[in-house]
Amino acid sequence: MASNGGDPPMVVTVTGAAGQIAYSLLPAICAGRMFGPTTRVALRLLEIPPAMTSLGGVVMELTDCAWPLLASVTATSDAAEAFAGANAAVLVGAFPRGPGMERAELLAKNAGIFKAQGAALDAGAAPGCKVVVVGNPANTNAMILSHFAPSIPKKNISALTRLDHNRAVAAVAAAVGAPLGDVGGVCIWGNHSSTQYPDVTRATVAGKPDVNVVEVMGGQQALSETFIPTIQKRGAAIIAARKMSSAMSAAKAICDHMASWVGGSDGATVSMGVAGAGEYGIEAGTFFSYPVTCTGGEWSIVEGLTVDEASRKYIDATSQELQAERSDALSVLSAAAESKL
Ligand SMILES: NC(=O)C1=CN([C@@H]2O[C@H](COP(=O)(O)OP(=O)(O)OC[C@H]3O[C@@H](n4cnc5c(N)ncnc54)[C@H](O)[C@@H]3O)[C@@H](O)[C@H]2O)C=CC1
Numbered sequence: 646m647a648s649n650g651g652d653p654p655m656v657v658t659v660t661g662a663a664g665q666i667a668y669s670l671l672p673a674i675c676a677g678r679m680f681g682p683t684t685r686v687a688l689r690l691l692e693i694p695p696a697m698t699s700l701g702g703v704v705m706e707l708t709d710c711a712w713p714l715l716a717s718v719t720a721t722s723d724a725a726e727a728f729a730g731a732n733a734a735v736l737v738g739a740f741p742r743g744p745g746m747e748r749a750e751l752l753a754k755n756a757g758i759f760k761a762q763g764a765a766l767d768a769g770a771a772p773g774c775k776v777v778v779v780g781n782p783a784n785t786n787a788m789i790l791s792h793f794a795p796s797i798p799k800k801n802i803s804a805l806t807r808l809d810h811n812r813a814v815a816a817v818a819a820a821v822g823a824p825l826g827d828v829g830g831v832c833i834w835g836n837h838s839s840t841q842y843p844d845v846t847r848a849t850v851a852g853k854p855d856v857n858v859v860e861v862m863g864g865q866q867a868l869s870e871t872f873i874p875t876i877q878k879r880g881a882a883i884i885a886a887r888k889m890s891s892a893m894s895a896a897k898a899i900c901d902h903m904a905s906w907v908g909g910s911d912g913a914t915v916s917m918g919v920a921g922a923g924e925y926g927i928e929a930g931t932f933f934s935y936p937v938t939c940t941g942g943e944w945s946i947v948e949g950l951t952v953d954e955a956s957r958k959y960i961d962a963t964s965q966e967l968q969a970e971r972s973d974a975l976s977v978l979s980a981a982a983e984s985k986l
């Protein structure tokens with residue numbers, strides 16, 4: 646991964662910086678988990694005014710950690726200040742869902758945040774700024790953000806589905822009794838929601854070419870009845886248990902997402918919510934989770950995969966949900982924006 650030892654630090658904006666994901670994420674960034682062990686970072690932390698006192702405490706803690714890679718910290722409730730010169734932006738700030746809610750129900754609360762922050766990014770981000778949207782509903786919020794940030798290339802905006810990917814990899818590794826790092830070929834298709842399709846039909850185990858992961862996991866019916874709904878509903882299970890949504894695992898996934906994107910995925914397939922060009926029959930421009938590889942700071946959708954009939958049904962269902970969320974976003978946002986989204 647690139648070093649910037651003698652260069653100006655990388656400007657990294659994190660929104661929702663006083664929230665629970667950020668509390669796990671910020672130390673991981675400062676420890677080099679996102680941009681590597683030699684890249685210094687200048688953190689720009691954005692919060693809403695009522696959370697600024699709490700954010701002040703987070704800043705005190707970051708300072709007290711004495712991170713060698715932390716060049717500076719700015720805490721602000723001004724989006725223009727937070728995004729000015731950003732080389733990377735992690736958009737966490739949003740309302741989380743509570744027990745019994747679907748993520749799409751957050752749209753009415755969160756759409757306005759991504760409209761405003763899209764405009765602020767558009768005005769101030771550094772050229773080449775890489776953006777990951779975490780706040781839910783993440784795919785649709787990424788679409789809204791992209792619309793209001795027309796100067797930022799769509800390829801530089803993404804939605805986080807790496808948490809779902811990591812959940813699926815962990816489940817496969819446990820099922821086949823292999824180390825996590827040996828599992829490959831797993832991916833998440835579609836929306837970061839309960840319609841997502843965690844796909845293990847091409848999963849492999851390094852050094853064990855004879856292992857058929859689908860068979861070891863009980864065959865297609867068992868996948869449909871157990872594995873797939875377990876991954877789809879994992880976020881809800883965590884909320885039911887913690888009374889708060891996932892945070893530690895979300896922070897880890899955000900670091901993985903950015904580390905793969907910036908530093909490369911070493912040929913491995915990972916999952917990112919990105920605006921494709923119509924691959925696999927998905928409407929072009931939809932922020933859809935695809936299997937991707939990353940190299941040279943760019944993601945590429947893995948093309949030419951065979952999609953079996955069962956997989957196609959799941960992919961179509963999650964695609965339809967995203968189209969419905971898009972319509973909901975249209976009705977939530979202003980009439981002026983509606984005609985163009
Ligand atoms: N894509 C994914 O895989 C995941 C997404 N999430 C989502 O991430 C979001 C944040 O989750 P948590 O950190 O647990 O929530 P949290 O409630 O602990 O923290 C969110 C923070 O965002 C702040 N905030 C609200 N509006 C803001 C704005 N306009 N600008 C800046 N900050 C703002 C709040 O003051 C709060 O401190 C939620 O929408 C949650 O559903 C959570 C886990 C995984």
Ligand SMILES: O=C([O-])CC(=O)C(=O)O
Pocket residue numbers: 741742748781808879880881883884890891
């Ligand atoms: O489920 C939620 O609302 C939080 C989240 O996105 C996840 O844990 O995947």
